[in-house]
Amino acid sequence: MSDPRYPGPQGQPHQRPPHGQPFPQQGHPYPQQGPAHDRFRPQPQPGPHGSGPVHQQPGPHGHPHGRPFPPQQPAPHGQPVGPGGYGQPEQRAYAQPRFSPTVTQEMRMRAQVQPHAGGPAEQPWVTQAIQRQPQLANPTEGADLARTIVSIGLVGLLGLGLLLILGFSAVLLPAGPIVILLAAIPLLFIMLMVWWFDRWKPQPILLLVACLLWGAVASIIMTLVAQVIGITALALVGIDASGDVLGAVVFAPLFEESTKGVFLVVIVLAARKYFEGPLDGWVYGSLIGAGFAFTENLLYLSSSFEEAALGGLAMTFVMRGVMSPLLHSTFVICHGLSIGFAARRGQWWLVVLMWFPGLIAGMFLHALWNGTATIVGSLGLLGLVIMIGLSAIMSGFWLGSGLLLRRNESIHTRQSLGDYANAGWLTHGEVDMLGTWKGRRAGKRWANQYPGALPEMRRLIRKSADLASIRTRVLAGVGGEKERQVEKYELDQFVKIRTTMMRRVQQPQGFNPAMRR
Numbered sequence: 001m002s003d004p005r006y007p008g009p010q011g012q013p014h015q016r017p018p019h020g021q022p023f024p025q026q027g028h029p030y031p032q033q034g035p036a037h038d039r040f041r042p043q044p045q046p047g048p049h050g051s052g053p054v055h056q057q058p059g060p061h062g063h064p065h066g067r068p069f070p071p072q073q074p075a076p077h078g079q080p081v082g083p084g085g086y087g088q089p090e091q092r093a094y095a096q097p098r099f100s101p102t103v104t105q106e107m108r109m110r111a112q113v114q115p116h117a118g119g120p121a122e123q124p125w126v127t128q129a130i131q132r133q134p135q136l137a138n139p140t141e142g143a144d145l146a147r148t149i150v151s152i153g154l155v156g157l158l159g160l161g162l163l164l165i166l167g168f169s170a171v172l173l174p175a176g177p178i179v180i181l182l183a184a185i186p187l188l189f190i191m192l193m194v195w196w197f198d199r200w201k202p203q204p205i206l207l208l209v210a211c212l213l214w215g216a217v218a219s220i221i222m223t224l225v226a227q228v229i230g231i232t233a234l235a236l237v238g239i240d241a242s243g244d245v246l247g248a249v250v251f252a253p254l255f256e257e258s259t260k261g262v263f264l265v266v267i268v269l270a271a272r273k274y275f276e277g278p279l280d281g282w283v284y285g286s287l288i289g290a291g292f293a294f295t296e297n298l299l300y301l302s303s304s305f306e307e308a309a310l311g312g313l314a315m316t317f318v319m320r321g322v323m324s325p326l327l328h329s330t331f332v333i334c335h336g337l338s339i340g341f342a343a344r345r346g347q348w349w350l351v352v353l354m355w356f357p358g359l360i361a362g363m364f365l366h367a368l369w370n371g372t373a374t375i376v377g378s379l380g381l382l383g384l385v386i387m388i389g390l391s392a393i394m395s396g397f398w399l400g401s402g403l404l405l406r407r408n409e410s411i412h413t414r415q416s417l418g419d420y421a422n423a424g425w426l427t428h429g430e431v432d433m434l435g436t437w438k439g440r441r442a443g444k445r446w447a448n449q450y451p452g453a454l455p456e457m458r459r460l461i462r463k464s465a466d467l468a469s470i471r472t473r474v475l476a477g478v479g480g481e482k483e484r485q486v487e488k489y490e491l492d493q494f495v496k497i498r499t500t501m502m503r504r505v506q507q508p509q510g511f512n513p514a515m516r517r
Helices: 035-040 105-110 125-129 141-172 176-197 205-236 244-270 278-322 327-343 348-353 355-376 381-422 428-434 437-447 453-476 480-505
Strands: 002-007 013-015
Touching: 141 176, 141 205, 141 278, 176 278, 176 381, 205 244, 205 278, 244 278, 244 327, 244 348, 244 355, 278 327, 278 381, 327 348, 327 355, 327 381, 348 355, 355 381, 381 428, 381 453, 428 437, 428 453, 437 453, 453 480
Parallel strands: none
Antiparallel strands: 002 013
């Protein structure tokens, strides 16, 4: 009997082998990308008697042809026994990522992963599909709802402030509409770059928008208020702090960096689950800096147009929007990187303390830029070359650190998912698929062959990234027993998503909700 779902050579269907015999390898329904992609495919699953993989069309009750799924196999005599009497999953060690605490065996024993109740993931997927997993409640549902409500309120308030700034700019500033358009160009460039860097483990849209608006509205207002208070206080003791040099080299770095970076501390304390590493700090810091630069550019561009018409406007845009658009983002990622490194090591007080080294580094770079601009301002072309070189160095730091952290994040994901594979929740082939860009692309191409499977594959990829973050927090001791409950809940969700995807794969015509019982 032939099975059209498993094409043989030259596109001919394979003959279904007698019961107990394996299917040919090329008939396996996973991405056939050549030998280089073998590690991205889940491994062939044992049949009812230790035979080849089982590929049968589910019947009306989710069983192949209406019959029960084949039972999972007990462990061979003398082999370690896992949950339910099944063989222990294969154990592997994964590479240690950079910029993370070294994960020791003691840490893993202290934060041991609960073994998969349905047996090792190497058992047939269709068998796991009908395992009755306990219904777990989301331990963070109430907190997530509260964070969402607060985020919506904050974004709404800051968004209203930005609309007022844009409205006043369009009406009151010289060449207002043109100034807004020019200021938006570097902002859009940074937003696209941040989106590209954030694709591995996308952060909540509300949180990203809040960072952008904080820089564009809240930090601008707070900086202006702080500068007025500081200048007034110094004037009362006889110190004139209104000069351009003191304001640019001292006050601007001090007040601007403080008001921008404080929001990163708020995020890590109020929404720690979304700030668990240096790449998160890089993303948030870049957006805060980009928002601040946007509003600041409105002021500088309009002043240039007022002083020197279109020539002055063009010169300022080239200097700020083309030659040095990443400066404020570079200053603020120093805060984010420092907090992010500390976030993987546990205690909240350590995270707050580690903001200060990043704050000092951001202030230093800001003062260095403003001080150099002040010193070389009268050197003409030589001064311009010096400023372009300094801008290139700072922009290179921004880009290089982002690339390095983005690559390291995939290594970190594989290490964390490896703990779950060693406990039987997924296969090591799935770790490679979910923990590399190449594997994710191959998995999505494979899922795209089956109606309704691609959205589930995307959910599976996103859930795997969430699990990697949770595993990091559990190993670091963040959140205590509650975080362990979150881990159990997310593992349960991972299994359910994978089950739904595999059911759709087993039904070429699409998933039929009526088959669910």
